[in-house]
Amino acid sequence: MADVIFSDVQKRFGSFVAVQNLNLDIRQGEFVSLLGPSGCGKTTTLRMLAGLEFPTSGEIRIGERVVNDVAPGDRDIAMVFQSYALYPHMSVGQNIAYPLKKRRVPKAERARMVARTAEMLQLTALLDRKPKQLSGGQQQRVALGRALVRDPKVFLLDEPLSNLDAKLRGYMRAELVELHQRLGRTMVYVTHDQLEAMTMSDRIAIMEGGALQQFAPPQEVYRAPANRFVAGFIGTPGMNLIDGALARDGNTWRFEAPALQLEARGLGPDARPGEACLGIRPEALTLGSGALRGVVQLVEQTGHENIVVLRVGEDLRLTGRAPGHTIWKPGETIPFAIDADAAHYFAAGPAGARLNARRSGPHESGDAISITNNMREAHQ
Amino acid sequence: MTIRKIAFNLFAWTIVLMVAFPLFWMLVTSVKPQSELFRRPPTIMPESWTFEHYWRLLSDTGFLRYFTNSVILSSATTLIVVAIATLGAYSLVRYRYRGRETLAFLVLFTYLLPSVVLILPLYLLLVGLGLSNTILSLVIAYTTFALPYALWLLRSFMAGIPEDLESAALVDGASRLGAFWDIILPQLLPGIISTALFTFILSWNEYLYALVLVNSDSARPLTTGVMNMLITSFNIEWSLLMAASVMMSVPLIIAFAFLQSYLTSGFGAGGVKG
Numbered sequence: 001m002a003d004v005i006f007s008d009v010q011k012r013f014g015s016f017v018a019v020q021n022l023n024l025d026i027r028q029g030e031f032v033s034l035l036g037p038s039g040c041g042k043t044t045t046l047r048m049l050a051g052l053e054f055p056t057s058g059e060i061r062i063g064e065r066v067v068n069d070v071a072p073g074d075r076d077i078a079m080v081f082q083s084y085a086l087y088p089h090m091s092v093g094q095n096i097a098y099p100l101k102k103r104r105v106p107k108a109e110r111a112r113m114v115a116r117t118a119e120m121l122q123l124t125a126l127l128d129r130k131p132k133q134l135s136g137g138q139q140q141r142v143a144l145g146r147a148l149v150r151d152p153k154v155f156l157l158d159e160p161l162s163n164l165d166a167k168l169r170g171y172m173r174a175e176l177v178e179l180h181q182r183l184g185r186t187m188v189y190v191t192h193d194q195l196e197a198m199t200m201s202d203r204i205a206i207m208e209g210g211a212l213q214q215f216a217p218p219q220e221v222y223r224a225p226a227n228r229f230v231a232g233f234i235g236t237p238g239m240n241l242i243d244g245a246l247a248r249d250g251n252t253w254r255f256e257a258p259a260l261q262l263e264a265r266g267l268g269p270d271a272r273p274g275e276a277c278l279g280i281r282p283e284a285l286t287l288g289s290g291a292l293r294g295v296v297q298l299v300e301q302t303g304h305e306n307i308v309v310l311r312v313g314e315d316l317r318l319t320g321r322a323p324g325h326t327i328w329k330p331g332e333t334i335p336f337a338i339d340a341d342a343a344h345y346f347a348a349g350p351a352g353a354r355l356n357a358r359r360s361g362p363h364e365s366g367d368a369i370s371i372t373n374n375m376r377e378a379h380q
Numbered sequence: 381m382t383i384r385k386i387a388f389n390l391f392a393w394t395i396v397l398m399v400a401f402p403l404f405w406m407l408v409t410s411v412k413p414q415s416e417l418f419r420r421p422p423t424i425m426p427e428s429w430t431f432e433h434y435w436r437l438l439s440d441t442g443f444l445r446y447f448t449n450s451v452i453l454s455s456a457t458t459l460i461v462v463a464i465a466t467l468g469a470y471s472l473v474r475y476r477y478r479g480r481e482t483l484a485f486l487v488l489f490t491y492l493l494p495s496v497v498l499i500l501p502l503y504l505l506l507v508g509l510g511l512s513n514t515i516l517s518l519v520i521a522y523t524t525f526a527l528p529y530a531l532w533l534l535r536s537f538m539a540g541i542p543e544d545l546e547s548a549a550l551v552d553g554a555s556r557l558g559a560f561w562d563i564i565l566p567q568l569l570p571g572i573i574s575t576a577l578f579t580f581i582l583s584w585n586e587y588l589y590a591l592v593l594v595n596s597d598s599a600r601p602l603t604t605g606v607m608n609m610l611i612t613s614f615n616i617e618w619s620l621l622m623a624a625s626v627m628m629s630v631p632l633i634i635a636f637a638f639l640q641s642y643l644t645s646g647f648g649a650g651g652v653k654g
Contacts, residue, residue: 052547073553085548089566098562102553146552156551 003028004049004154004186009058011044011210018044020210022058026188026203031180033189033197036207037233043158045207046190050079050156062154073102078147079156082163084139086131086146093118093127096145103150117149137168148179155187161196173199194234198222206230213351227353228346231279237307237319239344240285242278246271246345246355255345259313260292265340268357270347277352279344282307285320287328290337294318296328310336403629410434410622417618433623442597443624446605451631453515453601454583457522461530461579462572464523469534470560474543484535487528495525499592506593513596521589526579533578537571538564573639581632602628 004026011019019041026032034042047053048060051072060067067075078099086095093114100110118124121141131139140160147155157176161169177200180187191197197204198218206213206221206229214226225231231239244257246264253264253271255278262278264271287308294310297317303324310318320336328334346352409417410433412426437443472484490498502521503512511517541564549559565572590604600608606624610617 047547050547050551052550071555072547072550073555077551079548079551081544081548083542083544085542085544087545087549087563098549099552102549102558146548 003061003063004188005059005061006045006049007059007061009045009048009055009060011041011048011053012056017210019048019055022212024205024212024215026186028186029184031177031187031189031200031202033191033201033204034207035191035194035197035204035233036213038192040207041210042190042192042205042207044210046079046156046158046188049154049188050077051075076153077156078150078152078154080143080147080158080160082159084131084143084160084163086139086142088131091128091130092123092134092142092145095131095142096123096127096149099146099150113149117145120148121145136164137172140164140172144179148183151183151185153186155185157187157189159191160189162191162193169196176200194236198234206233208233208351224356224358225279225344225354227351228277228279228349229351231344231346231354235281237282240278240280240282240318241346242280242316242318243348244276244278246273246276248273255343257316259316260338262338262343263340264343264345266343266357267345267355270353271345271355275348276355277346277348279346280318280338281342282319282321284339284342285310285318286337286339287320287322288326288334288336290335292336292338293333294336296330296332296334298330299328310334406622406625410619410626412619414619433619434627437620437623437627441609441620442600442605443602443609443627445597446600446602447627449515449599449605450584450601450603453518453522454580456515456519457526457583458576458579460519460523461526462576465527465530465534465575466565466568466572468531469538470564472531472535473538474546484532487531490525490528495588498524499589502589503592513594513599515594515599517593518586518590518599518601521593522583522586526582530575530579533575534568534571537568537575541567577635577639580635584628584632 006024009022205215255262255264294312298309300307306322345355506517549563587603610621
């Protein structure tokens with residue numbers, strides 16, 4: 001049915017390549033996030049799917065149909081804009097009814113559908129108001145209502161929560177997930193907020209510089225980032241990334257950096273001796289015991305836990321997590337250990353590919369809930 | 381605090397009086413009998429009111445014809461200018477094409493030349509087209525100078541309308557034209573109204589082009605018409621002139637009174653967040 005497929009899609013604005021050779025296969029009913037820093041091409045990708053931009057080359061399909069040349073209104077999609085884009089001169093009711101009106105739904109039917117949607121989103125009392133008389137959260141629901149009223153095949157959401165305050169954003173996240181479960185429709189969600197992407201998506205497409213970096217479920221993106229960019233982008237606080245070199249000694253590998261040596265385990269066939277990058281999640285550092293020594297630089301107390309920045313050797317900074325009751329002061333030297341089994345290795349360079357072997361060890365198949373919990377705490 | 385307030389009020393009222401007095405004098409002169417006009421010292425309020433000048437103007441002179449000409453001329457110019465400027469502004473703001481900015485600047489180029497320089501070629505052109513001494517010739521001439529400014533005015537209004545609104549309408553199933561009609565035009569209404577008002581006033585008060593391009597009473601607008609009939613080298617009919625001036629101002633005052641709420645209300649504000 002409504003699979004969304006991008007095949008070799010490229011978009012140029014003049015000489016600027018906004019999206020390059022994008023291949024994405026979104027399954028029917030899936031909730032997919034396009035995640036990346038601003039300017040990474042995620043919004044352009046969404047706008048191409050909406051028909052508001054046209055790909056320079058490649059093919060976009062919705063279901064069986066190639067939609068490259070199909071007008072936005074004929075694609076059977078609905079879109080929620082970051083700005084909400086409510087029509088200021090129309091009432092809430094007229095706003096929600098507009099897509100129906102444009103599709104020549106008879107008036108009585110239209111009124112019934114608007115009433116049903118308004119009820120679902122608790123907008124019934126507001127139907128006669130103008131958008132500017134509503135709060136941000138209410139405007140957001142009207143924008144959702146305008147998308148929902150028609151029951152389209154694919155929903156496109158362009159950073160719909162970014163203008164809400166933190167509390168409302170958390171609430172709307174849950175609402176959207178529930179809505180997705182109830183409707184079972186394909187949703188493509190653009191965000192720069194990894195927390196939104198991690199908590200809501202079935203799969204996340206991480207983009208950078210117009211190129212897709214990884215397209216995988218949240219756990220996999222977190223546990224097995226495809227390259228150094230993804231590793232650094234996902235996770236709060238971010239993964240420690242240490243430049244150094246891999247050296248081979250018979251069957252064992254070692255990772256060597258000026259301030260740190262480590263036995264490198266679980267490397268895959270792509271690993272070569274030479275420059276490489278070690279990645280360690282803050283939770284893979286055990287603080288307070290171990291053979292290594294570091295000087296506490298900074299302690300961020302979040303209540304439940306402390307985020308501790310250590311200086312190791314001359315200029316290596318490592319971030320770790322410790323329980324909230326630990327009391328280390330800046331300047332104190334403490335022991336710590338690195339869980340070598342949880343280490344990630346990447347080829348040299350800003351987008352160096354992952355060198356770990358594919359496997360389903362304890363660190364790559366953990367439950368998603370503990371990750372999202374970590375992320376949630378880190379976010380607050 | 382209060383002293384500053386009083387000083388400010390005094391200052392403001394002085395300016396208001398300076399602006400309003402000539403208008404008041406025009407009104408008063410138009411209802412004074414001829415005998416009272418040049419009395420010394422002058423009477424502030426007329427001792428006896430009369431509407432004979434208005435009556436004479438309407439019954440004995442070509443005033444009504446000039447008035448009709450002016451209404452047709454200004455309305456037609458406004459309609460054409462606003463229609464072209466709206467579409468032009470839409471194109472300049474929403475489409476990306478080569479030379480877009482250059483085009484926008486070239487349009488303003490006509491403003492660099494004084495109208496006296498443009499008027500002769502324009503006259504020859506219109507004569508060549510067989511349009512001399514017609515209202516249409518004035519409509520064309522006025523369009524040439526009102527359009528560039530209208531275009532720039534509407535362009536800035538248009539740029540203030542978020543593109544998302546139009547995108548949303550397209551996704552909701554509207555055609556480009558449908559989105560323009562349903563969404564852009566209502567949002568642009570304050571801009572269109574101020575542009576229309578500006579164009580109307582400009583055409584209504586224009587004198588030079590009307591003087592050069594039209595030399596027959598059938599097409600003469602109010603500005604040149606009134607001058608022609610009331611100011612001769614021997615005599616200026618002050619009462620009639622003032623009555624004519626009052627009546628010339630009335631349409632503009634009415635238009636302003638009705639439309640000023642549109643001009644100030646900022647209709648579209650608050651529709652889009654962020």
